[in-house]
Amino acid sequence: MTRTEPAPDTETHPPPPAGTAVGTRILRDGLLWSAGIALLLLSVAVAVTIGPARISVPDVWSVVASHLGLGEGRLTPIRDGIIWNLRMPRTLLAAVCGAGLAVCGTVMQSLLRNPLADPFVLGVSSGASTGAVVVVVLGVGGGAVSVSGGAFVGALCSFALVLLLSHTLGGSTDRVVLSGVAAMQLFSALTSFVVMTAADAEQTRGVLFWLLGSLSGVGWGDVWTCSAVLAVTLLICLAHARTLDAFAFGQDAAAALGVHVARTRIVLLCATALLTAALVSSAGAIGFVGLVLPHAARALTGSGHRRLLPVTALAGAVFLVWVDTLARTVLDPQEVPVGVVTSLIGVPVFVLILHRTRRSA
C-alpha cells in the first residue's frame, strides 16, 4: 500500500520546554488572581464609604475595624448602623450576587450552547416573582413566611416544572431551553394575574420595585446564606470545568470525550438553579449581569472554564459592587433599583463586546 508522504512544507515544532512554561504560567496566574482579588477588596472598601449619609472615610473604616474587633467604635449607634448594618451587607451581597449571577450565566451559556442564555432562562426568576407576590399580596403563609422565603419556594417550583417538562420531552438541551421558556411565561402570567386582581397600588409598587432587582434592605443573614450557596456552587462548577469545555462542540462531542452528559447536565442545572433561586430571593431579579459578564470575561481570558469561571465571578462581583453604588447615589434621595441600572449599563457594554468580538471573527 502506497503511503503518500506528508507535504514537504509541514514543519515540526518541538513542544516548548515543559517545566518553565508551566512555572511561568503558575506565576502569572497567581499574580492575576491576586490583582483581581485586590481589586474586589478595594472596590468593596471604597463602595462602603460612599452614600447619602455624610460619613468621613476614616470614620467608615473605624466602624468596620471596631466590628472586626480592632479598636473602639466612636460613632453614634445609628451612624455605626448605617455603615455596618446597611452599607456593609449590601455591598458584600452585591459582590456575591454579581459573582453568582455571572457564574450561572457562564454555565448556562456553555451548557446550553447559547450565547444569549442567562441564569433566568430556566424560569427561576419568574417563579421567584410569583412566590414573592403570593406572599406579599395574597398573604399566603401568614406572617411566618418572609418574602424571600416565598420567592425561594416559587423559584424551586418553577425549576421543578422545567425539569419535569424537559424530561418528558426528551431531556436534550433544546428541550430544556424550551421548557424554561414555557415556565417563564407561565409564572410571569401568574405574577401579573395576582398583581392585577389582588394588589392595591402601594403593594404593587413595593413588590415591583423589589422584582426589578434591589439590594436595599438586605441584611447579614442574606449575605451568609448567599455566600454559602455561592461557595458550594462555585466548587461544583469548577469541578466540572473540564466537562464544560467539552460541551463546546455539542453534547455528542462531549460524550465522545468521555463526559457523562445527562448526569453533568442535571448536576449543573440544579446547582445553578439553586444559586439563582437564593440570589433572586434575596435581591430580586437583577438582569443583564448573567448575560453580559460571561462575554466580557471570555474576551479577557478565553474560553477555558478553569480560568473563565473564577474570572467571571470576580468580574461580576466588582461590576455589581460599582453598579449598586451608582444605583443608590445617582438619584439621591431616591434609590434606583439596581436591576434597572444593570440593564441600562448592560446594553451598551454588550454592544461593545459584540462589536469587538466580531472584528476578530
Place this chain on the structure above:
Amino acid sequence: MTPETHRKGTPGDGLRATRITREAGGRIVLDGVSVAPPSGATVGLLGPNGSGKTTLLRVMAGVLGPGAGVVTLDGRTLAETGRRAVARRVAVVDQHADTQIDLSVLDVVRLGRIPHRRPWSASGPEDEAAVHGALARTGLADRAAQSWHTLSGGERQRVQIARALAQQPRELLLDEPTNHLDIQHQLELLSLIAALPVTAVVALHDLNLAAMFCDRVVVMKEGRVVAGGTPSEVITEELVAEVYRVRAVVTPDGPDGRPSVRFLPGGAVHARYGHDERAGP
C-alpha cells in the same frame, strides 16, 4: 467475503461491534451489523447515504446505545469500560463540528486531552506534548493561535483530527473526513490516517480513495453489511451496481494493483438481483 461472524471477545481485540440492531422512528437503521476492524488497520466504511454508516460509527463510539447487540473494547462492553476509559482509547471525528464560542485552534486541540485529565488537575507536560504532537502531525503548528471561525471547512476538519490525535487513541472513528477538502488535502489526510499506528474506521464516499488507502473495506446498504474484505475483493462492478445503482468500470489500475473505479454516465441501474432473489455478494 462473508462478514465477520460473532466470536466471544478476548482481550486485545480492540473495538468490535457485534450484531448491532437499531431502530429509529419505526425504521430499521442498523440490522445485525457486525464489524471487527483488525488492529492497526485502516478500514473503509462505504455505502450510499442512509445506509447507516454514521449511526454505526456513533454506536461504536458509545455515543449512541447499541440497541440490540453489543460493542466491546478489548472484550469488555463499553458500559463496563467506562466513558472516560473509552474516550482515552477511541477518538471520533464527526462530519460537521461547529461551535459558537470563540476558540483558537490550540483550544480545540486541547479538548482532546479532556479524557486524560482529572477534574482538578492543571494541564501537565504530557498533555502539552500530545497537543503539540498532534498539531505538528496535521501541519497546524503555525496556526495554533488562529480563531476557529476564520478557518475553512477543510482546515476545520484537520483541526478536529488534530484534536482526535491529541486524545492519543488506539482506535479512530472518522465520519466522512474528506467531505470539505480539496483533493490535495484529501490525499494528505487519508495518507496520514493510514500511516498512523491506530485502528481507523473511516466512512467514505469516494470509492477510489477507499481503494487507495484502506486495508479493508466494509460496504453497507440499508442498514446491513453487504460486503467486507480487501478493496480488490469487494470493489467490483457488480457491487457498484448493486449498492450504488450506477454503472462503472473497475480495473486494477490503482496503486499497488488496487481497484480503480471509473463511473459511466447513463442513469441509474436497477439492481441486477432483485430483492427477492438476492444471492449475496
Place this chain on the structure above:
Amino acid sequence: MPPIASTVRRTALLIAGLVLLTACGGGGSTSDGAARERSADGFPVTLENCGRTVTVDAAPRRAVSLNQGSTEILLALGLADRLAGTATWTDPVMKGLEKDEAKVPRLAENQPSSEKVLAEEPDFVSASFESTLGKGGVASRDQFEELGVPTYLSPTDCAGKDNAGSSDGSRTAPLTMDGVYGEVRDLAQVFGVPERGEKLIRALRERIDRATAGVDASDTTLLYWFANAEAPYLAGCCGAPGIITGELGAKNVFDDTHEEWPQINWETVADRNPDVLVIGDLTRKSQTAESAKKKIEFLESNPATKNLDAVRHKRYVLLSGQAMNPTIRTVEGVERVAAGLRSFGLAE
C-alpha cells in the same frame, strides 16, 4: 416577627433616652412647659402597633415621618419642631399647616432611601403604609429596630386589613374614623402630648357632626374614583371612602367589593348607575386622569359614561387624594361630600 429584644437595642434606647433628657432644654411652643412636666413620668411609652410592641423611652425630638398622612397628623398636633424630616408627598399640604410644614425639611418628594432617613439620626419613624416599611419600601421595621429606632405604622393599614393573613389583602372589617383617632392618640402619647391628641380628635368629631347634621342620604349611592381612566381604581366598601359613606349614611355603589381599590371597568359602573361621583383631584402625574379636570373630561366624552345620570346632571364632588386615604383629611372628605349632597338636593 417578634421584636428583637437585644441588649444592644435596650442600651441604645437608654443612651438615646438619657441624651434626650439632658438635652431637654429646647424652646418650642408655649404648651411645651406643661408637656415637659408630664413627659418624665409618662415614659417609657409602650404600644401595641400592628402586631408589634413598640417602646419609646422618651418623647422623640428628631422624628421622621415617611408618608404624608402621618406627617399631617404630627403637624396638626403642633409637633413641627420635633420633626427632623418628612417624605412621600402626594398632595399639597393640608390647609392651615403650611407654615409648620415649611419648618421641616423634606427628605424626598417620593420614597427616600434608608440611608437618607438614617442620616438624620432619627429617634422615631412613622409611616402610613405597611409597604413603606416593608420589602421594596424604605427599610423594614426590624432594620430600624436593630438600630434603636422605634417605628410606628398607621393602624389603618394593618388593623382589620389582612396584609399578612390568609385573605387577599383586602379589608375584613370596615374602617371607621376610630382607626384614625387611634392613630392620633397613639402618636400624641408617644410624643408626650396626649391632651393635644384629645383636642384634635374633639375638633375632628365636631367637624363631622356639623357636616352630617340633618343629612339623610340613605337612598343615595356614591362612587369614588381615585385615578386611571382605562381601568379605573374605584373604591370598595371598606377603606377610607367607606368612612365617608358610613358617616353620611349613604351607600357605596361597590359595597359588595372588599378590595380596597379594585380596578373595575366602566360598563359595570354604567350598570350600577351611581347617584354621585366623588372624584380624586390628584397632583401627581404617574397615571392617566389624575386631575379632576381630566377625569371630568373623560367622563363626559366616553360613550360608556356620558349617559350616566350623575354625569348628565354633573353631580361631581372633588376630593384631594389625601382625603381618600384613611387620614385626618378624610374629615375633609366627609365635609365636601355632605356639602355636595346638599347642593344636589340629595340630603333631605
